[in-house]
Amino acid sequence: MRGLYLFANLAIAWVLLAALAGAFFVQFAAGEPPCPLCVMQRIAMMMAAIGPCLVLLAAEQYGVTPRTIGLGAGLAILASLLGAAISIRQILLHILPGDRGFGEAVLGYHLYTWAAIAFACNIAAAGAQLVGLAWYAGKPPEPAPLARTTAAALALMLAANIASVVAEAGPAWKLPDNPTGYLLKLG
Amino acid sequence: MLYALLMACLLACLMANWAGHWSATPLFLIALVATAIAFVADVTTPLTISL
Structure with missing residues (x-):
């Protein structure tokens, strides 16, 4: 079960990192600077990735224990609830008929809709991990593979x-509601 | 700058986590509450664009 928990947390962290990298790709490839709600969704997504990173990093010092898994899943659920609230807010802003939404759609959905789906899946994954604890007693400290690489990628x-x-x-202090470019002037 | 500060708090949380320091969870909760407050402030502020 230790291997399953480590694999699950590794997979969750890298899926979230891939989604964040995809948002960067859209930002630069399509020339769409993120709006305040988009940035807050990114923050919540990185926050949600800290939970799995905690489980992976704690494996070396504390082991893969019900305590670390519970803490990691709990943090992921809290961050995902906040992220889901933000993305649902943005979906509702563009729900009226005729509204083309903010930014370009990717595979039929806008990025904030994909974010809402990702947050819902993350909550489900964290819930499944918590249920699995009923059959898991924990393992002694041992380094988890790719833990530092994953944490470095998130950093x-x-x-x-x-x-x-x-x-x-x-x-x-704040981002414009509808950003069209970059305001930082160097030199 | 507000969002940069929030993310800097998260980065500090990740580094504390990496070092096995106790402050990782409080830093996470600070960033979480601050982001929630920023979201509520965004929701309650009238938009400057027409939808």
Whole structure:
């Protein structure tokens, strides 16, 4: 069961990272700077990825135990609930007939709709992990494969998003509601 | 800048997590509550664009 938990958390973390990388691809390939709600969804998604990272990183020091799995799944559920609320808010802003939505659709859905689906799936995955704890007693500390690589990738994603938001907002405290470019002027 | 600060808090949480430090969970909860407050502020502020 230890291997199954590690694989599940590794898969969840990388799926979330892939979704965040996809958002970056749309941002630069389609030239669509993210709006405040989009940025908040990215923050919630990175927050949701911290839960699985916690389980992977804690394996070396504390082991894959019901405590670390419960904490990781709990954090993922909290972050996903917030992310789902934000993405549902954005879906509702564009629900009226004739509204073409914010940004381009990807595979038939806008990014905020995909985000709502991802958050719902993440809550389901975390719930399944918590149910599985009924049959799992825990294992002693041992490093988890790819734990540091996954955490480093998430740290890189966070740093890239910080740079993106600073470039987009410039000296302003908040992002514009409908951003069309980058406000940071260098030199 | 507001969102950059939120993400910096998350980055600090991840680093604390990596180091096995106790502060990882409080930092996560601070970032979570701050993002929730930012969301509520966004919802209650009139949009400057027409939908």
